[in-house]
Amino acid sequence: MVLNYIWIGFFxxxxxxxxxxxxxxxxxxxxxxxxSTFDNAKTAFEISIGLTGVLSLWMGIMKIGERGGLVDVLxxxxxxxxxxxFPEIPAGHPVFGHIFMNFSANMLGLDNAATPLGLKAMExxxxxxxxxxxxxxxxxxxxxxxxxxxxxxxVGVMVYRAQMGAAQPTDVFCPILIATAIxxxxxxxxxxxxxxxxxxxxxxxxxxxxxxxxxxxxxxxxTQVDRETxxxxxxxxxxxxxxxIIIAFIGAGVRKKINVYxxxxxxxxxxxxxxxxxxxxxxxxxxxIGVFRASGAMDFIVDGLGRMVEWCGGNADYVAALPTAxxxxxxxxxxxxxxxxAMQQYGADSFVGRLSCIFQGATDTTFYILAVYFGSVGVxxxxxxxxxxxxxxxxxxxAAIAVAAIFFD
Numbered sequence: 001m002v003l004n005y006i007w008i009g010f011f012x013x014x015x016x017x018x019x020x021x022x023x024x025x026x027x028x029x030x031x032x033x034x035x036s037t038f039d040n041a042k043t044a045f046e047i048s049i050g051l052t053g054v055l056s057l058w059m060g061i062m063k064i065g066e067r068g069g070l071v072d073v074l075x076x077x078x079x080x081x082x083x084x085x086f087p088e089i090p091a092g093h094p095v096f097g098h099i100f101m102n103f104s105a106n107m108l109g110l111d112n113a114a115t116p117l118g119l120k121a122m123e124x125x126x127x128x129x130x131x132x133x134x135x136x137x138x139x140x141x142x143x144x145x146x147x148x149x150x151x152x153x154x155v156g157v158m159v160y161r162a163q164m165g166a167a168q169p170t171d172v173f174c175p176i177l178i179a180t181a182i183x184x185x186x187x188x189x190x191x192x193x194x195x196x197x198x199x200x201x202x203x204x205x206x207x208x209x210x211x212x213x214x215x216x217x218x219x220x221x222x223t224q225v226d227r228e229t230x231x232x233x234x235x236x237x238x239x240x241x242x243x244x245i246i247i248a249f250i251g252a253g254v255r256k257k258i259n260v261y262x263x264x265x266x267x268x269x270x271x272x273x274x275x276x277x278x279x280x281x282x283x284x285x286x287x288x289i290g291v292f293r294a295s296g297a298m299d300f301i302v303d304g305l306g307r308m309v310e311w312c313g314g315n316a317d318y319v320a321a322l323p324t325a326x327x328x329x330x331x332x333x334x335x336x337x338x339x340x341x342a343m344q345q346y347g348a349d350s351f352v353g354r355l356s357c358i359f360q361g362a363t364d365t366t367f368y369i370l371a372v373y374f375g376s377v378g379v380x381x382x383x384x385x386x387x388x389x390x391x392x393x394x395x396x397x398x399a400a401i402a403v404a405a406i407f408f409d
Contacts, residue, residue, distance in 0.1 A: 006367075006386065010288040014295035021296060032294040040290035044282040048275050056271030058116035061249050062101070063267025064260050066094060068252030073097075080203045085188070086138040087197065088128065095124030099142060101245070106364075107150055118146060118369075119274055119376050126377040134381040135374065137195045140388060143373055144191045147329075147366040147389040148184040148396065150211075151176075154361040160340060161357060166348035174219050175354075175403040176361035181215045183363055183396030190395075191388045274376050281375025285367055289330040298323060318401050320346065321355040325397045328359060329366035329390065336360065355404040363396040 018029040066072075072094055082089065082096045089095060098121035105114035125139050126132065154176045161169035185208060192199050199205075253260040292298065306319040321342055328335035342356035366389040374382060 007284065007288050010292040013297050014291045017295045017297045017300055029295055033291050036290035036294035037287050040286040041283050044286040045279060048279045048282055052272050052275040054271075055116040055119065055275050056268035059120055059271045059274070060264035060266075060268035061246055062098065062117070062120050064253040064258075064263045065097070065249040066267075067258045067263050068249060068254075068256045068260075070097070070249055070252040081207050084201055084203050085141055085192075085197065088136055088138045089125075090128075093124075093128075095121055095128070098124050103145070103150075104241075106146065115372070116271065116274075118142075118373060122373050122377050123270075126379070129377075129379075132377075133379060135379050135383050135385055139374075139379070140383060140385040141188075141191050141195065143369060143385055144187045144388045144392055145184065146373075147364045147369050148180065148187040148392050150180050150184040151361060154180075157339075157357050157361045160336070161343070161348055164340065164343040164348040164353075166343075166353075168349075171407075172354055172357045172361070175358050175400070175407050177215055177219060179358055179362035179396055179399040179403050181211055182399040183392055184211070186395035186399075187388070187392035190391050191384075194384045194388055277378075278372050278375045281371045282368075285371040286331070289334065289367070292330070293327075293334065298326060301326065318352070318355055318404070320352045321359060324356040325359040325363075325400070328363050329393050330368075332365040332368065335365075351404065351408050354408050355400065358400040358404050359397065362400040363393045366390060366393055 014033060018033055021029040072092070076092050079091045079096065082099070083091045086096075086099075098117060102114055102117040102121050105117055121142060122139065125136065125142065128138070129136050154173065157172060157176065158169045161172065189199065191197075250260055253263060302319065302322050305322060309319055324335050324338040324342060327338050339356040339360045343350075343353040346352040348354075366386075370382060370385055370389065374380075374385075
């Protein structure tokens with residue numbers, strides 16, 4: 001229901017802004033809006049079809065892992081923590097393994113692997129769902145933690161900074177890591193408050209401490225090596241871990257003496273079905289976002305925020321970077337474009353350029369994730385998922401601004 005209102009709101013706001021521009025003599029708004037609808041519908045279809053191969057690959061691998069027993073092993077290891085964050089799921093249920101694999105891929109920055117693993121986890125959560133059209137607490141917790149975008153090594157952002165001529169492309173590494181860790185912890189707390197989950201127990205506190213230790217360790221390593229070495233290590237380590245997972249799953253299947261080829265093919269068949277199933281949801285959300293952008297509504301909001309901050313006597317330096325923060329929950333590619341535009345306009349080593357990069361790495365594409373993941377299992381009633389996800393994004397934005405001020409202002 002919330003997504004319904006937001007979707008209508010995008011179109012309504014876009015229409016109002018376009019009419020205002022038309023009355024002011026700007027005749028380009030409506031043609032731009034219509035072009036955007038066709039372009040984004042095409043983009044949504046291309047994204048869905050592009051996911052087919054990756055979905056088939058990873059769903060096939062996960063099927064081998066299920067039959068080989070490796071997913072069950074992961075689920076048992078994670079049960080002490082997961083049963084507290086996801087109390088609706090029975091202890092040791094295989095879906096815990098899928099959730100862990102998705103989180104691991106996200107932390108390593110492996111987006112292509114994270115999406116199919118996440119969709120597989122959603123299928124498992126839907127099997128436990130008694131009201132198939134309504135999101136469960138477990139689904140919402142899973143997706144909010146996804147939208148917090150915890151990434152240990154933001155390789156993509158650093159590559160873009162290098163391409164834009166930054167003197168030290170990795171100087172945003174530690175700020176991004178701190179901001180995204182804060183967003184993840186905030187998402188856990190916000191969703192737990194909604195769902196009345198007690199966070200003060202040994203397993204969850206150990207998990208929080210573990211995140212702090214890992215983040216601190218990665219920050220320390222980043223200060224000990226140069227940029228080229230850091231980029232090399234991050235890329236090599238991530239891909240070694242990923243391929244090791246594939247080998248481990250196949251090895252577990254061989255050990256169990258199952259036909260790994262047939263298991264893979266059976267799982268891969270679901271990849272195509274899932275890719276086709278998410279097309280309508282992806283078209284709906286991307287067209288609405290495109291219309292919102294093309295109408296000039298985004299520029300109107302940013303300009304208004306800038307004037308408001310200046311009127312209140314605040315420092316408006318960060319306002320020029322806000323388009324990236326506002327766009328990130330709506331569109332990953334759109335936010336990436338805003339980040340590059342900020343670096344082009346203000347300089348890669350400017351405060352605005354660096355803050356845009358931190359915004360890009362601090363959170364994830366909330367509406368895209370909700371539309372694709374809920375759409376893949378036919379959930380229409382999202383309950384508090386949107387609000388919890390957006391509050392998590394807000395915490396990530398505030399953390400990014402604070403961290404950027406400490407590091408670069």
